[in-house]
Amino acid sequence: MTKKLFIKTYGCQMNVYDSERMAGALAPHGYAATDRIEDADLVVLNTCHIREKAAEKVYSELGRVRLLRDQRRASGDDLTIAVAGCVAQAEGEAMLERAPFIDVVVGPQAYHRLPEMLARRGRTARGVVDTDFPLESKFDELPAALTPVGPSAFLTVQEGCDKFCTFCVVPYTRGAEASxxxxxxxxxxxxxxxxxxxxxxxxxxxxxxxxxxxxxxxSWSLGRLIRALAELDGLARIRYTTSHPRDMEDELITAHRDVPQLMPFLHLPVQSGSDALLQAMNRKHGADDYLRLVDRLRAAKPDLALSSDFIVGFPGETDEDFQATLRLVEQVHYAQAFSFKYSPRPGTPASLMKKQVREAIKAERLAALQELLEAQRRSFDQQSIGTVMEVLIERDGRDVGHKAARSPWLQIVHLAGENLRVGDLCRVEITGANPRSLSARLLPSPTVQRGRAA
Known part of the structure; x- marks a missing residue:
């Protein structure tokens, strides 16, 4: 009999990718995905440890799932509860101490063992934990994703990080770099x-x-891999994320110049414009290093747009440090960016640093930074008006006969076109910039690709 699987995914695109493959691994064991948690026989919370108080938010969600299971048991049914992802990796056995009703705790490198863990749980009185970094690669064991929905898909090529930025938990939850x-x-x-x-x-x-x-x-670099992917018939667009400035090598920069399928948009986190803070963060680059890299990238691809990550209020950040960040933002001019107040992550060196910045100062600085970043984003969108570009139809629009597409620079583009289908690539002229999207009109073109993902 088919069982229902509900997966709630937190955080990054890699968790989305992992959730899809967990569903694929469980499908041969009788689990079919459902969008309704009320119908589920198995609930998996695929967690992220990057955001503030991530673990507390997971335990709060677990409390709600436990109530649902109590209701199911009262009616003679049951519900299995699993916690996966980076919070599971960081908490491990402690999750069962705090929430003994959890059935399975599985880290990011052991997803391929999930069916086995569920079977083991049926033979034990206590929840099962697997947060090891096994010798075998999960990619060798996990099946491919189920049929993707839409014309775009994620593909994990690398996991882990060896950089050990002092604010980051990734090296501890995802392990060393592996390709x-x-x-x-x-x-x-x-x-x-x-x-x-x-x-x-x-x-x-x-x-x-x-x-x-x-x-x-x-050994292949990312640039070499991108060139090989570009040779595949039918692959119209290639993107990649997330990058580190220290690993932006010549072969990758020239791929931006030479490979038309590689989209002219790059997420390149800098975190701060202050050399003192970058050193305290163990970023292994300075502000000038970053600016020179930006110049090289734009020389190779003049229409390249950039996004970034910023942390404000890192321990020891002074007004001068923050002003250095604002100056860097003004020099680069971002198309979009993500910015956050620093929050300590247990087990990271930065959480033990002195000179923690007061919350009120963090909030004031974050507001100033976000005002500047938002002005740059609006400016970038305004500069798109009147330009002609190729967009990818991603879904139907809210109004009949309208579609929502994606520009090469990741902007959402709305246009009318009753004969267009999801997966079409078409030429448009941008006619307006809305608060969070662009408006466009369809141009006649013989190169439209019909319904590749209809």
């Missing part, structure tokens, strides 16, 4: 294309640190 063989990535890409995908986003905690074995037995 998948290029042949396996190319095979998965071909499968996605066969399912109707025409845009692939390559994922990694530090994706441009990719060093996978190529079919020729040599």
């Amino acid at each position: 998948r063989p290029a042949a396996a990535i190319l095979a998965e890409a071909r499968q996605l294309l066969a399912q109707g995908v025409c845009e692939i986003t390559l994922l990694g905690q530090n994706v441009n640190a990719y060093r996978g074995e190529g079919p020729d037995g040599r």
Whole structure:
């Protein structure tokens, strides 16, 4: 009899990718996905440890799931509860001490063991925990994702990080940098294309640190991998995230220049414009290093747009440090960015640093930074008005006959076109900039690709 699986995914795109593969791993064992938690026989919370108070938010959600299970048991039914992801990795056995009603706790490197863990749980009186970093790769064991919905898909090529930024938990929850063989990535890409995908986003905690074995037995860089993917028939767009400035090598920069399928948009986190703070963060680059890298990227690809991550209120941040961040933002001019107040992560060096910044100062600085970043985003969108670009139809719009598309620079574009289908690539002229999207009119073109992911 088919059982129902509900997965709630928190955080980054890699968790979305992992959730899809957990669903694929459980499908042969009788689990079919559902969007209604009330119908589920198995609930999986795939967690993220990056945001503030992440663990507390998970325990709060677990309390609600436990109430649902109590209701199910009162009616003679049951519900299995699993916690996966980075909070599971960080908490481990402590999760069962605090919430003994959990059935399974599984870390990001052990997802392929989830069916086995569920079977073990049926034979034990206590929840099952697996937060090991096994010798076998989960990518060798996990099946491909179920048929993707829409024309775009994620594809993980690298996991883990060796940078050990002092604010970050990733090296402790995802482990050391590890890259998948290029042949396996190319095979998965071909499968996605066969399912109707025409845009692939390559994922990694530090994706441009990719060093996978190529079919020729040599180590391939991310730039080399992108060039190989670009040769696949039907792959119209390539993106990648998230990058580290220290790993932006010449071969990747020239790929931005030479590979038309590689979209002109790059997420390149800097975190701060202060050299003193960058050193305290263990970023291994200075502000001038970052600015020179931006110049090289824009020389290679003049229409390249950038986004970034910023932390305000890092321990020891002075007014001068914060002003240095504002100056860097003004020099780069971002198309979009993510900015946050610093919050301590247990187990990270920064959580033990002295000179923690007061919350009121953090809030004031964050508001000033976000005002500048938002002005730059609006300016970038305004500059799009009157330009002609190719957009990818992602879904139906809210109004009949309208579609929502995505520009090469990740902007949402709304246009009318009753004959367009999801997965079409079409030329448009941008006619307006809305608060969070662009408006466009369809241009006649013989190059429209019809319904690749209809």
